[in-house]
Amino acid sequence: MSTEILSSVDNRHKKGFGAISVPERLLLGPGPSNSDPSVLKALALNPVGHLDPFYVSLMGEVQELLRYAWQTDNRLTLPMSGTGSAAMEATIANIVEPGDTVLIAIKGYFGHRLADMADRYKAKVCTIEKNWGEAFSLEEIENAFEKYKPSLFGIVHAETSTGVCQPMNGIGDLCRKHDCLLLLDTVTSLGGVPLYLDDWKIDLAYSCSQKGLSCPPGLGPFSINERAEKKLNNRKGKVPNWYLDVSLLNKYWGSDRVYHHTAPVNMNFGIREALRLLAEEGLENSWARHRSNAEALWDGLQSLGLELHVPIDLRLPTLSTVCIPPGVNGKEFSLHLLNKFGVEIGGGLGDLAGKVWRIGLMGYNSRQENVEKILNLFESELPKFRN
């Protein structure tokens, strides 16, 4: 036995923690949402090797079902082995080369994050901004294109920080006309909101597992089309990020199945089940379900005298921002719902901190009983927090 084993072990950090016991939560915030019970069951299956023939065929199924969910034929459609933010960074890291002009449309927290990431990859970052709660018009985007002549344009489809759904009509054509790649954040839209990657001429997209897909957080769906792949293949140097390098990942997720990193196999069991359930329901049905439950929520909140932050034509069905009435401490109210009823809703981020609550009805949680539950809680509990 090695002599090194003879050193004594220090037990100061060896705490006698008990077995894990997790409180039951109904997650009606900005995400994670609750997972479908059969997804949780899939997560707990005995792992297999990441090069096992069974796993290799499961990878193909996950890719195919992701193509369906995103309505794309993109060959390189796969879940990144990290959360949605990793997939977000993957789009930037692979495509941006130092000095590229990148235009980011900022109308909330996640637009700022895209701009931060593009800056780290040494792009010349230009931004256009709107108030948190508004969307961009095609004209505003076109004006910025003429001013900045970007080679990549990034915009958030469903802004989780504001509850706004960006209208996409015409943006893809505009990008083609200006020879610019189009990058779309679909974190809070995939599975819950109409989304057509190919019809909308999206070149790069990313999402997450824990919202419209009803799976726990931990995987970041990513898709890139041939137009964007061409830019990747013509890079002057290596992608400056090893873990997210799509030219390496292509050898594992493409046809060769060459080892890159050890895949998070259990998370992939989970997302495979989540995507299968989405296909079983049918995208149109899932979109319609999200829409009708959101409308019931909006109607109910307005009946209680509450105001929605976003005008109805821009409202996201997956995430609603509710104005905190004057005199109410929003944080105290949401803590009360969490501690007394096990119901999580979100607070505002950035410009909307302290001004709104964020209520998510996403994936498995977009159900009539949850709409009723949260409306009943607002009706019975909110008056206790009014001055």
Place this chain on the structure above:
Amino acid sequence: MSTEILSSVDNRHKKGFGAISVPERLLLGPGPSNSDPSVLKALALNPVGHLDPFYVSLMGEVQELLRYAWQTDNRLTLPMSGTGSAAMEATIANIVEPGDTVLIAIKGYFGHRLADMADRYKAKVCTIEKNWGEAFSLEEIENAFEKYKPSLFGIVHAETSTGVCQPMNGIGDLCRKHDCLLLLDTVTSLGGVPLYLDDWKIDLAYSCSQKGLSCPPGLGPFSINERAEKKLNNRKGKVPNWYLDVSLLNKYWGSDRVYHHTAPVNMNFGIREALRLLAEEGLENSWARHRSNAEALWDGLQSLGLELHVPIDLRLPTLSTVCIPPGVNGKEFSLHLLNKFGVEIGGGLGDLAGKVWRIGLMGYNSRQENVEKILNLFESELPKFRN
């Protein structure tokens, strides 16, 4: 309803896949290893929010138990939200600045990966190399220090590609003497092999969840001490990797719990249970168990006339490399074990491709019954593959 929902959904990628059904595997390859059943149960718990007070306290428990497993007091000890390779890249991305001289000791596949990563972060990368199956002497390392004067030295403690355990005596002192940071890959040693981060004067370390910890792959334990943090804090620019930026992660995993990305909460439920079980067993006991089961495996293989690739004083208890006898097709044999018996063993990588099998006895799988099972299979099945 938005007009966009009226476009019709394309069902070409909507395949009618059935519910998931995973074959039972005994994973005796280089990892993933099988998970402890109670870890799988923890994975399947209902998720909670990543800012939920319950989750925030669970984060602290995971950090404390990781400190115990690594024998370190490092404040910044946390699981990265990606696999071991993400944690590996985190050590490089945060510490390396363009032009830094980085020395990598390469004696297998993962040394090459470290060098590739350091190159992507624009280090001046110097390497020393040994044959796959050997370790470095202190003198060889010291000579390289005098020649290259590195500011960061990276070495793999437990080379998963060769089965070699690098003796660490004196390396930490050498690094301090030369004012160089010491980065250690502990992917195949954490939990299974004696390892003392602080006593050995390791400045940066990373590992994975799916080997000695008996948890599925998906998290990358990471630790950095104050000496390395100082270099991070004095960087001229932002860390060129947003997802792995420890200065941002510090605000979430440090004291403030400021939102960075949505944590993979269920994977953290799993690793918390895995680390709790390790503490319950006791590190010394886990190390001794790995050692005695490995010795039984080595004895048994040698009794069958098989040769181990690594001399006994350098052999890893967690992963053994077995020479493929002349005339045997190694890949056909391992496929036979997988398909007929559900037992996975690994093949060789890089310089050892086609030359060795890799047998892992890690974490939950380091058990006498597994030693007996794999020895019985070698005894009964291997003769069928000899010419």
